[in-house]
Amino acid sequence: MTQFISLIQSSIVFGTVILFGSIGEILTEKSGNLNLGVPGIMYLGGIGSLISVFFYELDNPNPVPILCILIALVSAIIFSMLGGLIFSFLTITLRCNQNVTGLAFNIFAGGFANFFGGSLNKLAGGVGQINVLATSAAFRTKIRGVSTAGPIVQMFFNYGFLVYLAILAAIALKWFLNRTTVGLNLRAVGENPATADAAGINVGKYKYLATCIGAAINGLGGLYYVMDYMKGTWDSDGSIEGLGWLAVALVIFASWKPTRAIWGSYLFGLLSWAYFYIPNLTRRSQELFKMLPYIVTIFVLVAVAMQHKVENQPPKALGLPYFREER
């Protein structure tokens, strides 16, 4: 039983990272912009919060938890939005190819984040690995009394607040896309920008905003990864990149529906951690079991393509730059 609960818990923690990533990406893709730079944006969000909190903790021996959280949140959002802005400028204003730009952006952002993650302590005159334990503890604060409560309560309520924020964000995005005029306009831009333009919708503005706000949500995934999953340390082994790509895959898995992404992300988490809880696995066979989420993703990709349902299709203009004078 305890094993099962800890499996569920690690799946939800894992799932939250990619849930943030895929919600942001759904918002972006609904505007017709395909941002393959999600891993890069997550890198930026993670390192942005880490850098600013690092300096805050360096100056204050007794950091205030609520300030730590605020600083981390704000800086993660600023960093990832700046990343989103670079991507938007290149793809929307300069009309670069979105796939190539996203990949180029990943190289840059991954280099940037791993460089500062690896050298920040040295640049600040310290030694050893960077860590921000106080902030990480603040992010992992749980509701009082839960850790001593029964197993069912623990399964649902023993997490930091970002887990619930991710679920709320998914529900809010669903409401926004389906029940508001602005959301309808946004979908129109993603389906057929020329028609939306003729109807008086400012296509460029919608695309910019959707990409930048989507990037901010992606960045929260990076923040959650650094502060909760990695417990306030930096590891340049590239695992955040793998999570970012899973987030992009989850968008297709959820067929652009935010609420479907919620259980989808936890399922991915379950598949990723399953190897850890299957008894009597050698190290070798563990490596094989770690393939599970990727193999399942491939099956889902093929299944979605084979069904060819109308409501599961991507936005029509996804990946295409819009230039008004082009016919």
Add this chain to the structure above:
Amino acid sequence: MQKEHKEPLFRISKRGLMSRRKAWGIRLLALICALIVCAFLIYSIVKLNPLKVYQAMYQGAFGTNKRTWVTIRDTMMLLCIGLGLAPAFKMKFWNIGAEGQVLVGGIASAACMIYLQGKVSTLLILPIMFICSAVAGGIWGFFPGYFKARFGTNETLFTLMMNYIAIQTTSYCVALWENPYGSNTVGIINARTKFGWFPPIFGQMYTLNVILVFILVILIYIYLNYSKQGFEIAVVGDSENTARYSGINVSKVIIRTMIISGAICGLAGFLAVAGAGHTISVSTAGGRGFTTIIVAWMAKFNSFVMVLFSVLLVFLEKGAMEIASRYQLSDYVSNMVTGIIIIFLLGSEFFINYKVWFKNRKYKEILP
């Protein structure tokens, strides 16, 4: 009443064909801008005179004879992957799975080196490894190609997931072949017998890499520009409907091209294992599968231009690593520099394809 509209600050319009010289001038300008930005970035981190930065970078890449050859070796590796990606990307097939295709090619080579030692002659082993790695890479390319052609599966994510499957397979093989036991690395394979290693030619370890890759450069150039299959690839890339209308079997072209693309990437794995590292690990591909996409894309799939871009990127990588090691910084600085340069070069394409009109200038002349 109609609302009065202000004239925007600038407008853009599409350009016609630009002369090749002018287009390359714009790219060169973008490159220079990027190099200036990078120099100032490095200056702000390590407080080193920007000109000295590039001098140090030059020493990092070409400072000694050995370094020059390592730079050449890595350029060949990058170039080989780029050559593999070119046909797929020309067909607008987003094969971002080069990383995995390289790895499975590497695994196949390493397996040959380990299991065939003492069973076949040293002369025969290299051709066997060549074929095995190409087949392994081809299989890795076949699956996404087949499902794309048959069901229209999203190839970007499919190839990407194949990367991770390849990475896990590599981890499995590393655990299987680990030497010494418990180190979780394969170590140098056949360090004593040098079985399955590229033999030195003209006294140089890496001559064979250069020869093989340059044969490929020429072959791919001919294949893409002067063969019927290359023409089919170009038509499918420009418009699938046109291709179908003109009687091209689109599915067949997609699957065939992906097998070729994967096979050449698999050969890059062969180069990495037999001709460079003599070992296999999850970092054998080292992110090159992603970098080369941009090499192939910016070179417009012209293999000779790809040589230039590969040299440039490897030079930057080696140079930035030299700076990092001199100042004991993380060598990820090289990725940051590469990223900046690529972003500038991508952005410059806009000025090749579009013309920018500033307010009150010339624009009025063409409009009444």
